[in-house]
Amino acid sequence: MEPQRSFLESGRVSFYSGVLVAIAFVIFASSHFVGFQRTGEWTLLLFCFSEALTAVFIFFRSSPETVSADRLDWIVGTVGTFAPLLLRPAPWGIAPWAKYAIIAGVMIQVAGLISLNRSIAIVAAKREIKTKGMYRLVRHPLYASYLVTFSGYVLMNSSIQNLVLYVLTITLLFLRCYKEETHLVTDPSYAEYMQKVNYRIIPFIY
Numbered sequence: 001m002e003p004q005r006s007f008l009e010s011g012r013v014s015f016y017s018g019v020l021v022a023i024a025f026v027i028f029a030s031s032h033f034v035g036f037q038r039t040g041e042w043t044l045l046l047f048c049f050s051e052a053l054t055a056v057f058i059f060f061r062s063s064p065e066t067v068s069a070d071r072l073d074w075i076v077g078t079v080g081t082f083a084p085l086l087l088r089p090a091p092w093g094i095a096p097w098a099k100y101a102i103i104a105g106v107m108i109q110v111a112g113l114i115s116l117n118r119s120i121a122i123v124a125a126k127r128e129i130k131t132k133g134m135y136r137l138v139r140h141p142l143y144a145s146y147l148v149t150f151s152g153y154v155l156m157n158s159s160i161q162n163l164v165l166y167v168l169t170i171t172l173l174f175l176r177c178y179k180e181e182t183h184l185v186t187d188p189s190y191a192e193y194m195q196k197v198n199y200r201i202i203p204f205i206y
Helices: 002-008 011-039 043-059 071-086 096-119 141-156 160-184 188-196
Strands: none
Touching: 011 043, 011 071, 043 071, 043 096, 043 141, 071 160, 096 141, 141 160, 160 188
16 A cells, blocks of 8 residues: 555656646637637636636645545546536526626635645645635635536536536535545644634535
């Protein structure tokens, strides 16, 4: 197990996983830019910007102290990261007003990324534990932003493909939240943090 754990925690794995995210994002960005040119819907560019920012932080994330060697953690983290990059602009939407959800979600996401900085992860891992900024409100502010942004996106870009990806992504989002905390709670400082901040994603609810 130790050689496997050492490999998973290596800088090489971190680098190449970041490269894969970058490649997936380029394809994602191209489709959204074409969609913007066709429709003039600027929220497509805003959504693209939010995913670009996440990709940049993932690529330059710091080396972890520990990384989960659980295969399920790797499947959940990897699929949960790449699935949203398969979302595509649709010719119609159930609720055009949902653009405001995208705006709100992106604002939360930017604040969350600034608070998290280089401690962002694809799979459950321990880096520097953040407790300030958005992390004073909920333990997973980035997941909160994804919930809001992706919901708005699918309501504006309603297609079977996007709906399936949305259900998959949100399901994995809550599972990732649980799996990450299972990995982090072994650190006494994170266990103490959990006692101070009661909610994972949605204040006063969950």
